[in-house]
Amino acid sequence: MKVFFDNNLSPHMAHAMRELSSTEPDVSEVIHLRDRFAPNTPDIHWITSLDGAWVIVSIDRFTKNNDAERAALRRAGHTVFVLDKQWSEKKYWLKAAQLVLWWPLVLGQARIAEGGFRVPWKQSGQTKLQTLRL
Secondary structure, three states: OEEEEOOOOOHHHHHHHHHHHHHOOOOOEEEEHHHHOOOOOOHHHHHHHOOOOOEEEEOOOOOOOHHHHHHHHHHHOOEEEEEOHHHHHOOHHHHHHHHHHHHHHHHHHHHHOOOEEEEOOOOOOOOOOEEEOO
16 A cells, blocks of 8 residues: 655644554655645646555545546546544644554554545544545
């Protein structure tokens, strides 16, 4: 499994998740957009440039160029986890801590399903990720 963090999340968070995921035998790569592309790279470019299917983590709902971006995500076979907008309102350390809490569920879902999923801010014992239409 290869995981790609969009530019709307900190590269430090992506790299921290890479280190934490090193104990997961099926996670081969966790990178941030800036590890491969310029920070201002349009979504459609990196979506179509990634080799093979990736797990995408983003706060972006991919609505700027809705049809083109979503179609490209589907064609590429990427699985997308969109963090709810509340994530963007939180301070760095709180966001990082919450991502660590969600990470096992994100990886578990990525192992068994394709498509798009919404990651809410709050997590409860019965929390399920909602399916997004890509």
